[in-house]
Amino acid sequence: MNKKGREISQEMYHRIYRLSKKNVSIHSIAATLRLPLRTVMGVVNRLDRPDTKAEKENPSGNKTDTADDSEFLDIYFYPKTRYAVVDLVGMVSEEHTHHLQTELEKVVASSWKAVAVRMHDVTMLSETAGKVLLTVKGSFDALGRYFALLDPAPSIESDLIKFELETKIPIFGTERAFEETAFSKKGKMFTRRGTQEGN
Secondary structure (H helix, E strand, O other), rough: OHHHOOOOHHHHHHHHHHHHHHOOOHHHHHHHOOOEEEHHHHHHHHOOHHHHHHHHHHOOOOOOOHHHHHOEEEEEEOOOOOOOEEEEEEEEEEHHHHHHHHHHHHHHHHHOOEEEEEEEEEEEEEEEHHHHHHHHHHHHOOOOEEEEOOOOHHHHHHHHHHHOOOHHOOOOHHHHHHHHHOOOOOOHHEEEEEEEEOO
16 A cells, blocks of 8 residues: 555544644544554654644645535543543544444443443534433443443533433532542432432
8 A cells, every 4th residue: 555545534634633732632632433543643743843833723734615514423432440430532423422322331341330421522412422321321220230421511411301312311510529428328319410309
């Protein structure tokens, strides 16, 4: 295969750029996008050079006006000491529901006793995606494990209510509050924003 055949796509450049701007580590970017570490390092180094401001705006060199505004969903998995966090960035739309379901099924199949889905950078949430989250919550409950949502963006607050996620899945503002509840003896009694069921 020639060198051009190994070049990454314009969309992949933009995804690497968005992640590097969010200070995601190069190792995490490579793992998330399933790219060789050397490839990601090369792109990030190019983006960080002061003489490549134009490349930051259009790193592939092709003309584009709306590439950064295109609909996307990036999903990151962050293992912690006692729990794991799944970070969603972008639009959790109908188009990306299958991707969300696939990644969360991997989490269900894992051995983590507690998992939180961070939604701080979610700009849109579809009803189908809400059903996926409810299904995952049911799977965690059946396994005697803990599942919650973390720090949802204000833009999706009304969707959390409309799709009944707020009353069926615990929601926390911080990882610390999530961890304390998940590993407390009363953890399973909590259903929303740290309030006890029945109160």
